[in-house]
Amino acid sequence: xxxxxxxxxxxxxxxxxxxxxxxxxxxxxxxxxxxxxxxxxxxxxxxxxxxxxxxxxxxxxxxxxxxxxxxxxxxxxxxxxxxxxxxxxxxxxxxxxxxxxxxxxxxxxxxxxxxxxxxxxxxxxxxxxxxxxxxxxxxxxxxxxxxxxxxxxxxxxxxxxxxxxxxxxxxxxxxxxxxxxxxxxx
Amino acid sequence: xxxxxxxxxxxxxxxxxxxxxxxxxxxxxxxxxxxxxxxxxxxxxxxxxxxxxxxxxxxxxxxxxxxxxxxxxxxxxxxxxxxxxxxxxxxxxxxxxxxxxxxxxxxxxxxxxxxxxxxxxxxxxxxxxxxxxxxxxxxxxxxxxxxxxxxxxxxxxxxxxxxxxxxxxxxxxxxxxxxxxxxxxxxxxxxxxxxxxxxxxxxxxxxxxxxxxxxxxxxxxxxxxxxxxxxxxxxxxxxxxxxxxxxxxxxxxxxxxxxxxxxxxxxxxxxxxxxxxxxxxxxxxxxxxxxxxxxxxxxxxxxxxxxxxxxxxxxxxxxxxxxxxxxxxxxxxxxxxxxxxxxxxxxxxxxxxxxxxxxxxxxxxxxxxxxxxxxxxxxxxxxxxxxxxxxxxxxxxxxxxxxxxxxxxxxxxxxxxxxxxxxxxxxxxxxxxxxxxxxxxxxxxxxxxxxxxxxxxxxxxxxxxxxxxxxxxxxxxxxxxxxxxxxxxxxxxxxxxxxxxxxxxxxxxxxxxxxxxxxxxxxxxxxxxxxxxxxxxxxxxxxxxxxxxxxxxxxxxxxxxxxxxxxxxxxxxxxxxxxxxxxxxxxxxxxxxxxxxxxxxxxxxxxxxxxxxxxxxxxxxxxxxxxxxxxxxxxxxxxxxxxxxxxxxxxxxxxxxxxxxxxxxxxxxxxxxxxxxxxxxxxxxxxxxxxxxxxxxxxxxxxxxxxxxxxxxxxxxxxxxxxxxxxxxxxxxxxxxxxxxxxxxxxxxxxxxx
Numbered sequence: 052x053x054x055x056x057x058x059x060x061x062x063x064x065x066x067x068x069x070x071x072x073x074x075x076x077x078x079x080x081x082x083x084x085x086x087x088x089x090x091x092x093x094x095x096x097x098x099x100x101x102x103x104x105x106x107x108x109x110x111x112x113x114x115x116x117x118x119x120x121x122x123x124x125x126x127x128x129x130x131x132x133x134x135x136x137x138x139x140x141x142x143x144x145x146x147x148x149x150x151x152x153x154x155x156x157x158x159x160x161x162x163x164x165x166x167x168x169x170x171x172x173x174x175x176x177x178x179x180x181x182x183x184x185x186x187x188x189x190x191x192x193x194x195x196x197x198x199x200x201x202x203x204x205x206x207x208x209x210x211x212x213x214x215x216x217x218x219x220x221x222x223x224x225x226x227x228x229x230x231x232x233x234x235x236x237x
Numbered sequence: 238x239x240x241x242x243x244x245x246x247x248x249x250x251x252x253x254x255x256x257x258x259x260x261x262x263x264x265x266x267x268x269x270x271x272x273x274x275x276x277x278x279x280x281x282x283x284x285x286x287x288x289x290x291x292x293x294x295x296x297x298x299x300x301x302x303x304x305x306x307x308x309x310x311x312x313x314x315x316x317x318x319x320x321x322x323x324x325x326x327x328x329x330x331x332x333x334x335x336x337x338x339x340x341x342x343x344x345x346x347x348x349x350x351x352x353x354x355x356x357x358x359x360x361x362x363x364x365x366x367x368x369x370x371x372x373x374x375x376x377x378x379x380x381x382x383x384x385x386x387x388x389x390x391x392x393x394x395x396x397x398x399x400x401x402x403x404x405x406x407x408x409x410x411x412x413x414x415x416x417x418x419x420x421x422x423x424x425x426x427x428x429x430x431x432x433x434x435x436x437x438x439x440x441x442x443x444x445x446x447x448x449x450x451x452x453x454x455x456x457x458x459x460x461x462x463x464x465x466x467x468x469x470x471x472x473x474x475x476x477x478x479x480x481x482x483x484x485x486x487x488x489x490x491x492x493x494x495x496x497x498x499x500x501x502x503x504x505x506x507x508x509x510x511x512x513x514x515x516x517x518x519x520x521x522x523x524x525x526x527x528x529x530x531x532x533x534x535x536x537x538x539x540x541x542x543x544x545x546x547x548x549x550x551x552x553x554x555x556x557x558x559x560x561x562x563x564x565x566x567x568x569x570x571x572x573x574x575x576x577x578x579x580x581x582x583x584x585x586x587x588x589x590x591x592x593x594x595x596x597x598x599x600x601x602x603x604x605x606x607x608x609x610x611x612x613x614x615x616x617x618x619x620x621x622x623x624x625x626x627x628x629x630x631x632x633x634x635x636x637x638x639x640x641x642x643x644x645x646x647x648x649x650x651x652x653x654x655x656x657x658x659x660x661x662x663x664x665x666x667x668x669x670x671x672x673x674x675x676x677x678x679x680x681x682x683x684x685x686x687x688x689x690x691x692x693x694x695x696x697x698x699x700x701x702x703x704x705x706x707x708x709x710x711x712x713x714x715x716x717x718x719x720x721x722x723x724x725x726x727x728x729x730x731x732x733x734x735x736x737x738x739x740x741x742x743x744x745x746x747x748x749x750x751x752x753x754x755x756x757x758x759x760x761x762x763x764x765x766x767x768x769x770x771x772x773x774x775x776x777x778x779x780x781x782x783x784x785x786x787x788x789x790x791x792x793x794x795x796x797x798x799x800x801x802x803x804x805x806x807x808x809x810x811x812x813x814x815x816x817x818x819x820x821x822x823x824x825x826x827x828x829x830x831x832x833x834x835x836x837x838x839x840x841x842x843x844x845x846x847x848x849x850x851x852x853x854x855x856x857x858x859x860x861x862x863x864x865x866x867x868x869x870x871x872x873x874x875x876x877x878x879x880x881x882x883x884x885x886x887x888x889x890x891x892x893x894x895x896x897x898x899x900x901x902x903x904x905x906x907x908x909x910x911x912x913x914x915x916x917x918x919x920x921x922x923x924x925x926x927x928x929x930x931x932x933x934x935x936x937x938x939x940x941x942x943x944x945x946x947x948x949x950x951x952x953x954x955x956x957x958x959x960x961x962x963x964x965x966x967x968x969x970x971x972x973x974x975x976x977x978x979x980x981x982x983x984x985x986x987x988x989x990x991x
């Protein structure tokens with residue numbers, strides 16, 4: 052977009068501090084979170100200290116683009132679900148904070164990757180999958196073809212009957228048999 | 238332990254949280270747990286603390302909780318905690334998994350992790366633990382989770398999750414039973430069915446007869462050169478062809494009639510049944526899916542009921558008859574003709590399976606293409622205003638291309654299989670010419686027999702092929718049958734209890750007593766709701782979206798049943814009232830009023846079809862709708878179009894109010910009835926509503942709190958709990974959600990200049 056329209060609607064927004072859209076883009080692009088510290092307290096709550104020294108107890112990390120991975124942003128929400136920090140890239144965190152965040156993200160967003168497929172038993176779209184994932188062996192039922200989503204022709208996202216998620220990162224990198232089995236489902 | 242606590246635990250216990258421990262875990266558990274301790278929960282979970290899939294066993298006794306990790310035939314104690322130390326129990330709900338944490342004086346421990354498969358059991362475990370440890374829930378325990386997913390039904394015999402579109406397990410489907418059930422629909426038309434079937438058999442023989450006549454023609458007439466007898470076979474053939482045509486016509490008509498008639502019955506039965514089903518059924522399924530059952534699935538059955546099954550029987554009959562004919566005239570030649578059949582049958586069967594798979598993919602691509610259309614065409618204004626026509630075109634081109642490629646796969650199969658099949662048939666005929674020709678020349682057999690064989694051969698291969706193909710055709714029909722029967726087998730809406738009370742006239746006193754409700758296990762929508770509304774009260778329901786306001790009124794209408802507690806009207810539990818009498822006295826005005834195709838008058842009189850003109854006009858006047866209705870081109874007889882789209886939003890709203898006025902209900906439900914209209918219309922609607930609520934118990938769901946000034950009671954809901962209750966003024970005087978919401982709204986209206 053070349054000519055950006057004047058943003059007159061901003062005033063209606065209830066936020067006290069207003070920044071223009073351009074300034075926000077710029078801020079997001081250069082945001083540097085090197086000074087941020089993340090740790091888990093004795094009560095297993097995730098705690099966060101911002102660069103200005105403010106501390107937040109019991110925050111919840113939320114991956115912002117978990118599927119497309121368009122950016123490495125991780126949002127941190129307080130107990131009221133308000134954002135307290137948008138972390139641009141967790142690689143900038145110091146080691147201990149980063150380990151702690153990664154561990155928490157593994158809980159908040161649990162999507163095992165399917166490495167190979169032993170069998171798929173299909174009856175009109177309802178299917179029982181028997182697979183090996185990066186978290187170990189798993190047997191699950193898919194209720195409907197709609198729960199098997201293909202992205203860019205090679206990536207597959209699955210949801211099983213109970214709401215568990217799985218992912219095939221790249222069909223073409225799986226073994227022949229797995230590939231053939233998946234092919235019947237997509 | 239106090240008696241009250243234990244009672245609570247007993248109430249919560251169920252088989253779901255008590256599984257048998259495996260031997261190794263049992264051994265380890267016995268080393269830890271004293272014999273006099275009572276085991277309350279023994280439950281397996283499926284994720285280890287490090288996030289890998291592994292079994293963990295949670296054991297809760299009246300004294301402690303412990304988890305065990307089975308390892309190489311042994312078990313290791315992982316977590317142990319005395320319940321006396323527990324100060325809180327947290328359940329954390331994440332995408333794809335969750336965890337249970339116990340909080341103590343000095344910290345917290347993660348007790349178990351579990352996938353969504355186990356998650357539905359966990360709230361119960363949490364409540365048991367709280368009751369045992371004598372702790373109440375604390376803030377932070379109700380944090381909204383991202384878990385998602387539903388309570389999947391599972392097949393009772395194989396344990397697999399049932400597909401979304403079915404309540405019948407496709408893995409355990411019994412074909413015989415399904416066919417028998419389908420055939421029961423033919424029952425009432427037995428005579429026609431049997432006559433049609435007999436005609437089919439006659440037709441089969443009429444199809445085979447010409448071969449015999451041809452043999453006669455060659456052996457007795459053409460061979461010997463007997464011109465005087467030429468008329469006999471020709472006359473016979475003429476007679477056969479004529480009869481065949483007439484029988485074919487009659488049979489065709491009969492079968493089509495039968496199929497159509499059966500389908501008519503099923504369709505009507507299906508639709509009648511659907512009208513009786515609960516809202517839950519309709520919210521579980523997409524409108525398109527439901528519609529496709531009434532139309533497409535039933536259509537597929539038409540062919541099968543009328544033709545398919547008969548075809549199978551006829552084919553099964555034709556094959557042995559031809560065999561007998563062939564073997565009787567020349568066994569050796571007959572055996573040779575049969576050589577290609579097993580290959581053909583097998584080939585067709587395999588082809589059927591392959592093409593079925595390919596077509597499945599083609600259909601999915603079609604669905605993908607349709608999705609693009611369904612997305613872009615209704616959204617065409619957005620597409621154009623953002624100048625994204627090219628992108629939409631590209632998306633369509635892309636999907637079209639992949640459909641084309643997939644169709645090519647099907648084409649490849651067709652174009653290889655059918656010529657190959659043709660070749661096999663041709664090879665059959667080569668056998669006949671090569672061996673039969675030699676036989677004829679050597680005068681071992683007659684020319685007539687040879688000609689007859691070539692004719693029979695074609696008629697023989699046909700049914701063989703069809704039988705090979707039958708498998709997946711039957712499968713197709715049975716799948717459709719299954720879906721139709723699934724609907725028919727769904728028990729209609731919460732049936733009336735025997736001896737249910739028919740309330741002629743209710744007062745309108747509504748009471749909720751400790752009501753709990755959830756659509757999905759483990760995701761409570763309403764928790765412990767209690768209040769009383771006296772007849773004539775106006776009750777405002779306030780709260781953020783998703784707080785459970787609509788669910789509360791759904792329970793009042795008994796669209797769903799409460800999980801715990803009671804909903805009482807005039808002191809009667811709604812479950813004791815007959816549904817019809819209950820709903821006759823409840824009027825609903827929805828946020829998006831739904832009008833049916835028909836005239837304005839039809840729509841106003843929807844609840845009382847017998848209403849007379851003056852009643853309709855009076856209702857419209859009360860609803861401030863009369864003036865705009867008379868200015869319509871055909872007055873009250875104006876067609877409103879599909880879903881009332883020829884009227885504006887505010888007009889539809891007022892017609893809907895008139896509809897409620899005419900019904901004259903004792904209890905009225907207004908679901909955000911004044912949102913999304915301009916201020917003047919809002920005023921008209923508000924006036925109409927004020928008239929409507931007089932002398933009725935009214936429940937008004939509202940976002941604009943100003944509309945609730947007149948409410949006698951306001952219920953403030955948040956996260957499914959009743960957090961505040963009182964009149965507008967009372968609630969303004971205290972700190973709380975209501976005060977905050979009011980403040981926000983008055984700020985907003987300042988901005989809008991209202």
